[in-house]
Amino acid sequence: MSKDIMKVVIIGSGLVGAATAIALRKAGHECTLYDQVNLAEAAAKATGGIVAVDFGDSGGSVMLRSNALRVIRDLGLLHEVMANSSPNILTHFQKIDGSAPIVHKTMEEVARIEPEKDLQAPRQIMRSKLHSIFVTAAHKAGVKTIVGKKAIRVEETTDRGVNIRFVDGSGVYGDLVVGADGIHSVTRRQIFGEETKPKFTGVIGYIGVVDLQVNNIALDQTCSFFVDRMKKHLVSTFKVSEKLAAIQVMVFGDPDPEEEEGYRPYSDLPKHSARLGDLIESWGVPKNIAEMMRKSFRISPASIYDLPDLTAYHKGHVVLLGDSAHGMVPNAGLGLGAGIEDVGVFFELLQKYPDEKDLDTVLRLYSAIRVPSATFQSNNSRTLAEQFYSTTFGSSGGQFLLRLFINAINYNLYQPIKEVYDCKKVVERAIAKEKNEAQ
Ligand SMILES: Cc1cc2nc3c(=O)[nH]c(=O)nc-3n(C[C@H](O)[C@H](O)[C@H](O)COP(=O)(O)OP(=O)(O)OC[C@H]3O[C@@H](n4cnc5c(N)ncnc54)[C@H](O)[C@@H]3O)c2cc1C
Incomplete structure (x- = not known):
């Protein structure tokens, strides 16, 4: 045929x-x-x-x-x-100031089903x-x-x-x-x-990439989430190599039926990395995490939708x-x-x-x-x-x-x-x- x-x-x-x-x-x-x-x-x-x-x-x-x-x-x-990548053995979830850490054994979970x-x-x-x-x-x-x-x-x-x-x-x-x-x-x-059409979730934020070595920033964890549930702030860090890491800062807008997308635009989030770093430090994140945002280059905006x-x-x-x-x-x-x-x-x-x-x-x-x-x-x-x-x-x-x-x-x-x-x-x-x- x-x-x-x-x-x-x-x-x-x-x-x-x-x-x-x-x-x-x-x-x-x-x-x-x-x-x-x-x-x-x-x-x-x-x-x-x-x-x-x-x-x-x-x-x-x-x-x-x-x-x-x-x-x-x-x-x-x-x-x-x-x-060109690095392994992620553990994932950390903590409160916004780094307290009450929870460690997810990410690799162990996969190893139970992945024989290779x-x-x-x-x-x-x-x-x-x-x-x-x-x-x-x-x-x-x-x-x-x-x-x-x-x-x-x-x-x-x-x-x-x-x-x-x-x-x-x-x-x-x-x-x-x-x-x-x-x-x-x-x-x-x-x-x-x-x-x-996808639905806007009300969450917006910025993603930055930082050179840890040039900026002399210590980051032990490969994948880490800092959350303030009451204020709906989420900061996440991802270490890709000894040199490079990414940081995401996400906030939840207030629901507002008058707005086209159902949420009042979150207007207080600065686009500038240094000001974003200062803002998340005021939220209570550990100093090295705030510094990651301050020293980030190429900040990209992200609006979170759900299809x-x-x-x-x-x-x-x-x-x-x-x-x-x-x-x-x-x-x-x-x-x-x-x-x-x-x-x-x-x-x-x-x-x-x-x-x-x-x-x-x-x-x-x-x-x-x-x-x-x-x-x-x-x-x-x-x-x-x-x-x-x-x-x-x-x-x-x-x-x-x-x-x-x-x-x-x-x-x-x-x-x-x-x-x-x-x-x-x-x-x-x-x-x-x-x-x-x-x-
Ligand atoms: C903040 C954030 C973090 C994430 N982290 C992870 C993670 O850790 N792990 C994971 O698995 N997933 C993650 N995701 C999800 C992941 O990024 C997406 O699932 C993935 O990028 C989807 O790829 P895609 O190629 O389908 O779409 P996209 O990456 O959106 O690419 C679509 C392409 O289509 C082009 N395009 C769009 N419209 C048109 C048009 N009309 N004509 C011509 N071209 C067009 C765009 O320019 C773009 O190049 C994350 C997402 C976000 C927002």
């Missing part, structure tokens, strides 16, 4: 779009990345078009657990990711570094990235293909369109309707991967991992069903596999966010409940994730289930 090569258009060249492009090329399909942002072009021009795309250290860090590391290995990039030793420790990596690794690998695999292209219309054609229209008036046709355009996805809103759960991630020949399908609140650090799982499952399905005539099967199975799994992760993230901001039992009561929850995980009395996410197995099971049901 001959294999047809699909022409795939990917909207969004973020982490998930770039990883999807690598998977599609490995599966033998033609694909092009389109993004509204122009950073890749500037970097690519500076380096002769292909190698060493680096976006600087904006955007802070992300944590990759074994589910994502397994997919990254299938894409041939594990070695590079390991070399190398993959047991979650890895902290700069988001910009990971993006650079993905985009460079996609380019080497022959993927073109076209930037300055903001998609505004997505329309199915009568021959079951898809037309994309960009804001500059140009257009492109794909046999398949991948919406990897993030939580505010135009692709999703065009195909599934405006009602699939209502979708019942399918595809319609016709348009498929959603990453935050466009299941953008979730970041409190549990699961969002990117879920997006990388999407890529892993999609990649497995493309390999099992290489013929274009089987595209409908690929997309049907993709939704059937990914919707329950990502919905579960969105719900876990919501639960942890509620726990972070809950004032019901006061500051000490909230910390006590979190201690019970974390200790239940540490002592293996409660296992939030029961099995490592192995995309190959997950896909094989779904195919077997469909066959059984058909008999």
Whole structure:
């Protein structure tokens, strides 16, 4: 049977779009990345078009657990990711001033389900570094990235293909369109309707990156949360190497039904790192943490949204991967991992069903596999966010409940994730289930 090569258009060249492009090329399909942002072009021009795309250290860090590391290995990039990241053995949760610490044995929890030793420790990596690794690998695999292209219309054609229209008036046709355009996805809103808009959670903040060595700042913990439940302040730090760390400062705006997004804009949060550092010191964070914010460079703003759960991630020949399908609140650090799982499952399905005539099967199975799994992760993230901001039992009561929850995980009395996410197995099971049901 001959294999047809699909022409795939990917909207969004973020982490998930770039990883999807690598998977599609490995599966033998033609694909092009389109993004509204122009950073890749500037970097690519500076380096002769292909190698060493680096976006600087904006955007802070992300944590990759074994589910994502397994997919990254299938894409041939594990070695590079390991070399550019550091292990996260423990996670610390404390009150805003560093008191009442709770230690989550992060690696031990993963080790109970992940048999491969190398993959047991979650890895902290700069988001910009990971993006650079993905985009460079996609380019080497022959993927073109076209930037300055903001998609505004997505329309199915009568021959079951898809037309994309960009804001500059140009257009492109794909046999398949991948919406990897993030939580505010135009692709999703065009195909599934405006009602699939994400909801603002009222939380806004800033993410900074700091050079610990140059600024002589001591930071022992790799992943640490400082929370004031009563005032709804959250400061998080992530050590990526002996040199670099990221810091996030998040505040909760006051609900206000008069405002379009349901919250009064939080106006007291300065954009300047030194003033932000002073502010969080006035909140009571330890001095070294305030200093991290003061000395941060490339501050990026973040507004936290939550996407209502979708019942399918595809319609016709348009498929959603990453935050466009299941953008979730970041409190549990699961969002990117879920997006990388999407890529892993999609990649497995493309390999099992290489013929274009089987595209409908690929997309049907993709939704059937990914919707329950990502919905579960969105719900876990919501639960942890509620726990972070809950004032019901006061500051000490909230910390006590979190201690019970974390200790239940540490002592293996409660296992939030029961099995490592192995995309190959997950896909094989779904195919077997469909066959059984058909008999
Ligand atoms: C503060 C914070 C901390 C986080 N920490 C973690 C963590 O530790 N671990 C973890 O797993 N996850 C984490 N996440 C979640 C993670 O960042 C996201 O899940 C991930 O970045 C989603 O990647 P994506 O490629 O789907 O979307 P995005 O990164 O949003 O990329 C979308 C791309 O699409 C482009 N685009 C958008 N609209 C258009 C358009 N109309 N036309 C063309 N291009 C378009 C954008 O320019 C962008 O390049 C965090 C999120 C936040 C906000």
